[in-house]
Amino acid sequence: MAGSENAGDLSRILYVDLARRTYWVEERPELFTEHFGGAGAGIRLLSEECPQGTDPLSPKNPIVLAVGLMNGVFPLASKTVAMFKSPLTGNLGESHAGGRSSIAIRMAGYGAVVIRGKSESPVYLTIDEDGAKFRDASALWGMNSASTVGRIIREVEPGAGVRTIMRIGKAGERLIPYAYVTTETYRHFGRLGLGAVFGSKNLKAVVVSGKKSLKFKDPKAYRALYEELFNTFCKSPLMCKYHELGTPMNVLPLNMTGSLPSRNLQSNRFSGAQELSGENMAEKYLGRRTACAHCPVSCIHIAALREPYESEPYFYKTKMISYDYEPIYALGAMLDLKSPEGYLKLMDTVEELGLDAMSTGVVLAWATEAMERGIVKESDAGGLALKWGDHDTYIKAAKRIVSMENEFFQALAKGVRYASSKYGGEDFALEFGGNEMPGYHTGPVAHLGYLTGARHSHLDGAGYSIDQRMYKEGLKYTPEYAAKELFEEESWRQVLSSLVVCYFARGVYTPEAVSRCLRVLGLERSAEDLKERGRAILRQKYAFKYREGFSLRDLRIPKRICETPTPLGSITEEMIRAGLEEFERLVMG
């Protein structure tokens, strides 16, 4: 039953065992008071649950879905953190998603859900305040489109408006190590292969719903602080920036400075930037903007694509396809697709299959260059001639990755690191710690950050933004400066992703503001305490990574990033290696 509880009393962990079809709740208040939930709780739970050396696709790999103290309480605290061992990198797997996921988990009364074991047959979970139910998912297994799965569950399960429906597509079922989990159709736990971990457990979907109400010792103080924060967000430039054009507003500025990787980073400029710019996409295709629950920004941009049926005259369908900067980079710029329709069709295919758009784009870009250089032949690809800008062929290739129809596509299905180790072409295999490259070639710090980031994501330490600041202020790269900035930024982001606040809100949720929010929740933490906590969480992630065999010294640096200049000039391997050493000193410290 939906009851009330004190907002600061988050402590319940729902454990689900898929093999035995049981669940239970454990009270773990310290995960929230000491570690704030989210990433802080997630890494502790993962370290407990995942034995050293676990095969990521074995039943022993747990799935942790964690929220934090600020979810459902303050605006823009709208994210859920997933922790698992990644089948793509073989190491720490962490991915964040919005939609309604965090509100649903929090309002069902849980701080985290831990999913163990493997179901004998396809299953989906429904979770509410009373616990978990195991539903037969045999009829949903093998469906062509992940959105159909969402449609069906939406009809047969209660909780419209206060639930999240996380699900996988075929890619997850077929254990592609860069398969996503999608939620509310357009938001994703995209990176590092959570979808394959779902698939390996025969877990098709997780539905969570809840409607709790949370009390405060001082309700007036809560209301006053909420109103102040809400008004600050509504007046801040981020609101307008992310609402109007969304993340694709970055296409033109990044292209102009020569930071937008195109044709597998053979170029730092994309000739289709104008067509795929946020401005053009909004003007010609934007059909709807939507928001995550409890976030007024509404950055999600959905294009309406009207397509004719070829079999019948005057007969059309309109598809609603989301677009963001990263997929435009990976499936647009990297593949040199200049037509928005072509890009949207490929995006739609990738969504339906259940693949991470970023990894898929980088994999296809590598494959195209490999074919261009004769490392692989058309015959390897079953007669498919991959060519820059040819979206129809890329759509076929994406489907063949998921069907893994021959040796070549089986290799691509394992990611760029594996494919290049098999066929050669490592120099232009754009992977960092096993994860495919994000869309910023802004300078050395971006790349250093892909290597040092605990998730090998551009969002870990936001190196691109450090590069951009150096560019603006005319600063020169030094390994000490770069490593320090990355370490401090990634550390602070651990606090945000523990609470769990969307990074778009980072300008408002300063250490001081977070400290005020926690006080309303009954926790006294100074800004300095918070920062120290962030460093501790990052070090704990690193402890997990090293336990599982990671080493900053063993990282491969793709030659290609040194061949194509950045706005800050050319990168050398020495620059990056020196930065890695500095970072190692900080993170081990």
Add this chain to the structure above:
Amino acid sequence: MVKRLSVVDVDLCVGCQSCMFACNRRFGEAGLGRSAIHIQSAGGIERGFVVRVCRACPDPPCSKVCPTGALIRREGGGVRLNYAKCIACGNCVRGCTLGAIFWDVELDKPTVCVYCGYCAGFCPYGVIRMEEVA
């Protein structure tokens, strides 16, 4: 003058649910359990959203099906809930054609819009606003 909450243009709604959280904060609480306004997708996010809230009917069906007279008609339209009289039978929830009466589990009583307009102050896109009943 008697006021009610009006849905100006549902196509402006982005589904952020800030109004639902605002409604719950009337009680100084976070979350959603006591909200008298509800936003859900119209069959998937891609189809847009539905705003479920009391429209202050001039002849409210919820009041007609209340066996204890706890839902008192308000002059100009809409209802007022007399908590003391309410026996929590749930007839009003089933009786509202719009599905705009919800259940407050904490009180174990229905929850229905009180026409205060607090939620409208948190709708950044002008989907809802207070208006005078003609």
